[in-house]
Amino acid sequence: MQNAEALSDVVTTKLVVDHISKWFRTSSLNVHALDDVTLRITEGEFVCLVGPSGCGKSTLLNMIAGLEQPDRGFVQADGRTIDGPGPHRLMMFQEAALFPWLTVLGNVLFGLKLIDELSVSERRERAEYFLELVGLKRFIHSNIHELSGGMKQRVALARALAPNPSVLLMDEPFAALDALTREQLYGDIQRIWSQHRKTIVFVTHNVREAVCLGDRVILFSPNPGRIREEFQIPLPRLRDINSVDLARYSTEITRVLKGYVQTEVAG
Amino acid sequence: MMARWLAASAFFIALIVAWQLLVAAKIWSPLLVPSPWSVLEYLRSAVEDGTLWESALVTVRRLLAGYGLGILVGLPLGLLTASFRWCQDTIGILALGLQTLPSVCWVPLALLWFGQTEAAMLFVVVMGTVWSLIIATDNGVRTIPPIYTRAARSMGSTGFHTWTHVVLPAALPFLLSGMKQSWAFAWRSLMAAEIYVTILTGFGLGHLLHYGRELNAMDQVIGVMLVIVLIGLTVDKTLFAPIERSLHRRWGTARQ
Numbered sequence: 071m072q073n074a075e076a077l078s079d080v081v082t083t084k085l086v087v088d089h090i091s092k093w094f095r096t097s098s099l100n101v102h103a104l105d106d107v108t109l110r111i112t113e114g115e116f117v118c119l120v121g122p123s124g125c126g127k128s129t130l131l132n133m134i135a136g137l138e139q140p141d142r143g144f145v146q147a148d149g150r151t152i153d154g155p156g157p158h159r160l161m162m163f164q165e166a167a168l169f170p171w172l173t174v175l176g177n178v179l180f181g182l183k184l185i186d187e188l189s190v191s192e193r194r195e196r197a198e199y200f201l202e203l204v205g206l207k208r209f210i211h212s213n214i215h216e217l218s219g220g221m222k223q224r225v226a227l228a229r230a231l232a233p234n235p236s237v238l239l240m241d242e243p244f245a246a247l248d249a250l251t252r253e254q255l256y257g258d259i260q261r262i263w264s265q266h267r268k269t270i271v272f273v274t275h276n277v278r279e280a281v282c283l284g285d286r287v288i289l290f291s292p293n294p295g296r297i298r299e300e301f302q303i304p305l306p307r308l309r310d311i312n313s314v315d316l317a318r319y320s321t322e323i324t325r326v327l328k329g330y331v332q333t334e335v336a337g
Numbered sequence: 338m339m340a341r342w343l344a345a346s347a348f349f350i351a352l353i354v355a356w357q358l359l360v361a362a363k364i365w366s367p368l369l370v371p372s373p374w375s376v377l378e379y380l381r382s383a384v385e386d387g388t389l390w391e392s393a394l395v396t397v398r399r400l401l402a403g404y405g406l407g408i409l410v411g412l413p414l415g416l417l418t419a420s421f422r423w424c425q426d427t428i429g430i431l432a433l434g435l436q437t438l439p440s441v442c443w444v445p446l447a448l449l450w451f452g453q454t455e456a457a458m459l460f461v462v463v464m465g466t467v468w469s470l471i472i473a474t475d476n477g478v479r480t481i482p483p484i485y486t487r488a489a490r491s492m493g494s495t496g497f498h499t500w501t502h503v504v505l506p507a508a509l510p511f512l513l514s515g516m517k518q519s520w521a522f523a524w525r526s527l528m529a530a531e532i533y534v535t536i537l538t539g540f541g542l543g544h545l546l547h548y549g550r551e552l553n554a555m556d557q558v559i560g561v562m563l564v565i566v567l568i569g570l571t572v573d574k575t576l577f578a579p580i581e582r583s584l585h586r587r588w589g590t591a592r593q
Contacts, residue, residue, distance in 0.1 A: 180492060233492065
């Protein structure tokens with residue numbers, strides 16, 4: 071019976087997070103990072119996880135990536151339990167996780183070289199295609215340190231897109247950028263998402279950013295990390311972060327978020 | 338570039354002139370402070386009769402053998418101590434302790450174990466090289482931001498691939514500076530060994546230095562010291578410096 075249910079879901083459900091809990095134990099601390107978190111993400115959905123630091127949203131992302139395992143519960147992608155990283159779920163990190171010993175092209179090729187089925191010329195073509203997509207074709211042979219912060223994150227985006235993952239996991243990828251560069255990237259990421267129909271899970275502590283990008287915004291509260299509320303964002307694309315409609319949503323969500331943070335402090 | 342050359346040349350010419358002036362002032366006995374010309378004269382004659390080339394060759398050959406072996410042993414051991422706790426607790430602590438030992442301390446032991454042989458020389462150089470290289474490699478690998486390996490893992494890189502494609506290249510600047518430091522240590526160890534130990538299978542620069550002292554030939558002592566400095570400088574400028582420069586260029590860590 072359960073199997074039949076699962077089968078009917080396969081068409082639309084991409085990721086299932088089922089009652090997961092996670093603890094981090096160090097010699098002096100025992101942190102309850104996530105508590106009984108359940109989440110269902112459909113194929114092609116853009117989901118933003120929002121919450122103050124320490125609410126476990128990055129931990130959840132790492133689990134979907136397969137970089138960490140839950141202590142309780144399970145995470146499934148395409149109906150299969152995730153037990154390690156895979157090329158179908160790629161992660162884009164907050165800090166510059168580009169490899170400084172490789173050129174821009176070398177960085178994008180890194181993931182492609184791990185796919186055995188591709189020929190050398192196919193890898194090269196794909197790398198060039200995605201660098202073009204993020205507007206960096208001209209910088210293909212540049213060293214990483216020669217790029218600006220925004221360009222670096224564009225390379226990181228191309229590197230994550232190139233192996234053609236069905237799920238893209240983004241851990242505060244724009245946090246270190248200036249506002250103008252960020253706004254450009256909001257446009258880019260929405261455009262790429264609508265063209266390539268990836269499932270995107272996007273972690274941020276910036277509510278406005280979440281409302282600008284997400285079909286759905288999921289609000290976390292810390293100590294232990296729990297899902298508190300979900301908001302559907304039915305605004306049309308491409309969204310402009312400065313629009314008034316968007317501001318209305320983000321004001322509402324921020325108000326709710328503040329409520330949780332204050333309760334936490336008071337409690 | 339030209340200006341830097343000129344400045345450097347002027348500096349060294351001034352140094353030699355000052356040296357000559359001090360000699361001309363006759364404050365010290367010319368036996369203790371020979372003039373630049375007598376040192377040059379010694380170098381010329383030593384080059385002509387072949388002793389300098391021969392000794393330099395013997396020394397460099399010992400150095401390369403000892404240094405090469407030291408790297409072959411030290412680099413993998415350093416990688417091991419950085420990646421396995423039990424290696425760190427054993428080899429790591431041994432290396433940490435032994436690297437504080439001045440390399441000349443190995444000479445008596447080497448003599449007793451190996452006698453007056455090439456093996457004794459090799460042993461001293463390897464001991465002078467390997468421990469500090471282990472420590473430097475270990476530090477280098479530990480300094481790598483963990484985000485690199487996480488990013489690689491998320492793209493499907495595992496085990497050996499992560500080591501060869503991420504850990505090693507990421508640690509390369511540290512490995513290189515470790516190797517450079519070990520090169521200096523290898524030189525020091527070998528000179529100590531050559532000065533203290535006479536080995537009939539070949540007279541190195543250290544022996545020339547030693548006999549210069551025995552014969553009270555200060556021009557020889559200073560001449561050989563100059564040669565040692567020159568070899569060290571040449572290796573640094575032709576071997577390490579270009580690699581360092583290209584690394585700095587790629588990583589964007591070049592100093593202006």
